[in-house]
Amino acid sequence: MDFSLPHCFCFFLLLLPISTSGQTYRNISLGSYLTAAKDKSSWTSPSGDFAFGFQQVGDAGFLLAIWFNKIPERTIVWSANRNDLVRRGSRVQVTTDGQLVLSDQSGRRIRIADSVENGVAYAAMLDTGNFVLASQSAANLWQSFDQPTDTMLPTQNLSLGGELIAPYLERNYSDGRYKFILSTEGNLQMYTTRYPSTANNVAYWSTPSPTVGGYQVIYNQSGYMYLVAKNGTVLNFVFSSSVSMQDFYQRATLDYDGVFRQYVYPKAAASRRRRWNMAWTSLSPSIPSNICLSTRGAVGGGACGYNSYCSLGGDQRPSCQCPSGYTFLDPNDVRKGCKQNFVSQDCDQPSEETDNFDFMDMPNADWPDNDYEHFDSVDEDWCRQACLSDCYCAVATFKDRNCWKKRIPFSNGRIDPSYGTKALIKVRIGNSTTGPSSKKNDRSTLIITGSALLGSSVFLNVLSLIGIYVFISRLSRQKQKMIQPLNVMPGVNPVSFTYNELETATGGFKEELGSGAFGTVYKGDLANEDTPLIAVKKLEKMVEQGEQEFETEVKVIGRTNHKNLVQLLGFCNEGQHRLLVYEYMSNGSLSIYLFGDSRPNWYRRVQIACDVARGLLYLHEECSSQIIHCDIKPQNILLDESLNARISDFGLAKLLKRDQTKTTTAIRGTKGYVAPEWFKNLPVTTKVDIYSFGILLLELVCCRKKFELDVMEEDQIVLADWAYDCFKEAKLDLLVEADEEAMEDMKRVERFVMVAIWCIQEDPSLRPGMKKVVQILEGAVQVSIPPEPTSFISSI
Ligand SMILES: *[C@@H]1O[C@H](CO)[C@@H](O)[C@H](O)[C@H]1NC(C)=O
Ligand SMILES: *[C@@H]1O[C@H](CO)[C@@H](O)[C@H](O)[C@H]1NC(C)=O
Ligand SMILES: *[C@@H]1O[C@H](CO)[C@@H](O)[C@H](O)[C@H]1NC(C)=O
Ligand SMILES: *[C@@H]1O[C@H](CO)[C@@H](O)[C@H](O)[C@H]1NC(C)=O
Ligand SMILES: *[C@@H]1O[C@H](CO)[C@@H](O)[C@H](O)[C@H]1NC(C)=O
Ligand SMILES: *[C@@H]1O[C@H](CO)[C@@H](O)[C@H](O)[C@H]1NC(C)=O
Numbered sequence: 001m002d003f004s005l006p007h008c009f010c011f012f013l014l015l016l017p018i019s020t021s022g023q024t025y026r027n028i029s030l031g032s033y034l035t036a037a038k039d040k041s042s043w044t045s046p047s048g049d050f051a052f053g054f055q056q057v058g059d060a061g062f063l064l065a066i067w068f069n070k071i072p073e074r075t076i077v078w079s080a081n082r083n084d085l086v087r088r089g090s091r092v093q094v095t096t097d098g099q100l101v102l103s104d105q106s107g108r109r110i111r112i113a114d115s116v117e118n119g120v121a122y123a124a125m126l127d128t129g130n131f132v133l134a135s136q137s138a139a140n141l142w143q144s145f146d147q148p149t150d151t152m153l154p155t156q157n158l159s160l161g162g163e164l165i166a167p168y169l170e171r172n173y174s175d176g177r178y179k180f181i182l183s184t185e186g187n188l189q190m191y192t193t194r195y196p197s198t199a200n201n202v203a204y205w206s207t208p209s210p211t212v213g214g215y216q217v218i219y220n221q222s223g224y225m226y227l228v229a230k231n232g233t234v235l236n237f238v239f240s241s242s243v244s245m246q247d248f249y250q251r252a253t254l255d256y257d258g259v260f261r262q263y264v265y266p267k268a269a270a271s272r273r274r275r276w277n278m279a280w281t282s283l284s285p286s287i288p289s290n291i292c293l294s295t296r297g298a299v300g301g302g303a304c305g306y307n308s309y310c311s312l313g314g315d316q317r318p319s320c321q322c323p324s325g326y327t328f329l330d331p332n333d334v335r336k337g338c339k340q341n342f343v344s345q346d347c348d349q350p351s352e353e354t355d356n357f358d359f360m361d362m363p364n365a366d367w368p369d370n371d372y373e374h375f376d377s378v379d380e381d382w383c384r385q386a387c388l389s390d391c392y393c394a395v396a397t398f399k400d401r402n403c404w405k406k407r408i409p410f411s412n413g414r415i416d417p418s419y420g421t422k423a424l425i426k427v428r429i430g431n432s433t434t435g436p437s438s439k440k441n442d443r444s445t446l447i448i449t450g451s452a453l454l455g456s457s458v459f460l461n462v463l464s465l466i467g468i469y470v471f472i473s474r475l476s477r478q479k480q481k482m483i484q485p486l487n488v489m490p491g492v493n494p495v496s497f498t499y500n501e502l503e504t505a506t507g508g509f510k511e512e513l514g515s516g517a518f519g520t521v522y523k524g525d526l527a528n529e530d531t532p533l534i535a536v537k538k539l540e541k542m543v544e545q546g547e548q549e550f551e552t553e554v555k556v557i558g559r560t561n562h563k564n565l566v567q568l569l570g571f572c573n574e575g576q577h578r579l580l581v582y583e584y585m586s587n588g589s590l591s592i593y594l595f596g597d598s599r600p601n602w603y604r605r606v607q608i609a610c611d612v613a614r615g616l617l618y619l620h621e622e623c624s625s626q627i628i629h630c631d632i633k634p635q636n637i638l639l640d641e642s643l644n645a646r647i648s649d650f651g652l653a654k655l656l657k658r659d660q661t662k663t664t665t666a667i668r669g670t671k672g673y674v675a676p677e678w679f680k681n682l683p684v685t686t687k688v689d690i691y692s693f694g695i696l697l698l699e700l701v702c703c704r705k706k707f708e709l710d711v712m713e714e715d716q717i718v719l720a721d722w723a724y725d726c727f728k729e730a731k732l733d734l735l736v737e738a739d740e741e742a743m744e745d746m747k748r749v750e751r752f753v754m755v756a757i758w759c760i761q762e763d764p765s766l767r768p769g770m771k772k773v774v775q776i777l778e779g780a781v782q783v784s785i786p787p788e789p790t791s792f793i794s795s796i
Pocket of ligand 2: 135136
């Protein structure tokens with residue numbers, strides 16, 4: 001008898017999971033509805049793993065969606081209105097006649113489940129992530145699984161003609177630039193789209209043509225995805241990882257970068273650092289394995305848009321960059337491509353202009369589909385001259401005595417060590433021009449002189465004035481039209497807060513997040529859905545400036561906008577109170593992440609190095625007014641919820657008291673990361689940041705601090721010295737000794753250490769610029785053997 005109770009109890013426990021994974025639905029009866037609102041009401045599946053309801057997308061509106069409901073990272077697997085967000089107050093209803101209808105307050109109705117037969121008895125959110133309309137006998141009359149957006153879940157199938165369309169960006173769910181389809185002939189293919197339409201452009205991946213056509217793609221319970229023929233024979237595997245559904249959530253998503261990936265997420269609730277990882281598998285968990293090399297074709301920009309190039313980053317994801325002399329049209333949407341950052345060559349006098357142009361060499365880069373001329377049996381000098389004296393030529397590529405000329409816009413750019421091609425990017429030296437300047441100006445002066453001549457009577461004068469007005473306003477409207485969609489420098493004006501508002505938001509400055517050179521940072525909550533959490537920095541030790549100056553500096557900071565910077569949201573300037581309001585970064589600072597208990601994996605560190613480098617490149621060269629950070633160190637690099645590295649505290653150097661920058665005791669930068677010129681009264685340039693970045697890069701590679709007393713050998717105490725010694729003695733493996741992933745990636749380790757050594761040269765002019773650093777980190781440009789940096793200690 002003693003045993004019967006626990007026995008019974010165990011039996012009950014065993015029964016529970018079985019019964020919930022079975023077919024018992026929590027039924028949603030006809031007539032039920034949900035409203036798009038702040039409190040995010042939703043219908044969840046019996047296990048709670050999935051939910052159906054509204055998700056707010058920034059300020060743009062609400063998305064009717066299905067998402068993983070138990071993990072902190074918002075992961076949407078299906079949506080009904082990705083191109084047509086609805087406003088607050090809209091509702092979705094399972095109508096009494098069994099339709100699923102989305103309607104907004106203006107009375108517009110969007111039918112989601114169309115052509116549903118009669119006989120719908122109830123709706124249900126299933127534990128598989130499938131939302132169904134079912135009949136009395138529990139037959140599915142409609143299911144969300146039949147209308148996939150960008151994601152497939154285990155037990156979901158894709159039938160003939162079915163397609164997944166990538167989202168536009170990571171957090172913009174509207175139709176993007178890539179698709180994955182099971183063609184009506186039964187072939188699996190991936191296409192770029194003719195954006196903004198979703199029509200097929202060029203295929204960049206496909207299953208080998210089978211003798212028997214495929215019939216269906218099955219994503220089975222154990223995580224295998226394969227194409228089957230009508231009689232059930234497996235024709236091709238897409239993914240072949242065997243992952244236990246009990247321990248892991250999984251999904252296969254066509255990401256915004258055009259790669260179809262299989263992801264897993266451990267179900268066990270533990271560390272807050274969990275995120276979606278690629279599944280481990282015998283086949284590649286991502287197809288195509290290198291999209292940079294896959295996209296081709298005479299139309300369309302390729303994987304990275306026009307005038308750009310694509311290379312696989314440290315995390316094996318495609319990374320888009322602009323060649324030297326080019327900048328992103330929109331740094332927040334790099335796939336829009338790049339534009340020339342200089343005035344193009346004057347075709348009226350190309351020979352007079354040749355002196356104004358030079359080439360930037362890019363080994364192993366190619367834009368294979370844009371040749372307009374090809375020469376063989378020529379040498380490289382000939383190729384350079386031919387391109388220089390040709391105003392159409394924007395890029396020349398040279399290989400084995402072959403020379404190809406390419407014009408703007410060039411497309412499908414990629415970098416791959418196997419190419420052996422040398423690309424020569426033609427750029428204007430120092431932006432000099434000899435020809436007449438802007439044509440637009442010429443035109444309006446012409447009109448004004450013309451009208452002055454015409455103006456012989458008052459009447460004519462008035463008439464011509466109206467004419468000029470109409471013409472000029474049209475011209476400027478046209479100009480606006482041309483400029484607006486490019487969105488070159490998106491900037492948000494920071495909001496002005498009152499001290500009271502911030503005091504309330506931080507609960508009276510209660511929760512301290514940290515403190516630094518400028519004062520203390522507090523956590524706050526604006527109780528606003530878009531930016532719920534904030535970090536409020538209370539500035540101390542500031543220059544006694546006029547309000548005007550403070551707000552000018554704040555505006556400069558506020559105008560910056562880059563995914564690797566912490567965005568300034570607002571400020572407070574009230575009497576003696578000066579505060580800055582930033583986005584809250586949920587994963588804390590890099591110093592804790594990097595030097596904490598467990599070592600972050602190698603590819604994550606590589607990614608962080610590239611993130612910081614890109615953020616700095618933006619501050620130095622791409623934003624509207626150049627910003628020198630002056631205090632790059634792990635404490636000032638923060639990690640957002642997706643573990644992207646973001647630079648904080650930039651633009652503050654100017655707000656500091658003048659005399660502080662002069663005295664060496666209260667130097668702005670932090671010891672060890674500070675460039676030698678600080679101590680020598682030399683002018684401070686962007687090269688001080690390059691120096692600090694070099695030290696940071698070594699720390700990232702070796703996963704240790706710049707000084708460490710607790711080391712085996714004395715000559716390991718100063719990281720910079722030790723790293724150079726290892727490099728000189730060709731023993732770089734010592735630096736990453738216990739790190740298997742890095743040991744298998746020694747080529748990259750070497751490249752990173754070499755560029756770091758270049759960055760910490762004592763002579764600022766020897767240090768590379770940030771653009772070069774980014775290109776080297778990405779492998780786009782080769783790095784030469786660095787000289788010895790003067791010993792770190794002796795330079796102080
Ligand atoms: C998503 O990107 C597209 C294309 O740039 C844009 O038209 C749309 O407004 C964006 N949607 C959101 C929600 O930001
Ligand atoms: C759901 O509705 C169906 C049909 O009316 C019914 O057979 C089933 O028992 C219901 N399930 C639950 C859990 O209410
Ligand atoms: C997927 O296809 C299999 C085999 O054709 C079928 O048994 C299963 O019901 C389908 N799944 C869904 C959700 O339709
Ligand atoms: C899924 O497919 C693989 C490969 O065909 C097979 O080995 C496995 O047993 C399947 N799993 C289930 C649950 O059907
Ligand atoms: C399915 O069809 C293919 C081609 O017609 C054939 O080779 C294969 O044996 C068939 N498989 C089954 C299980 O019938
Ligand atoms: C070169 O001049 C163009 C046009 O005047 C300008 O937009 C661009 O920013 C300049 N580039 C550099 C690197 O100064």
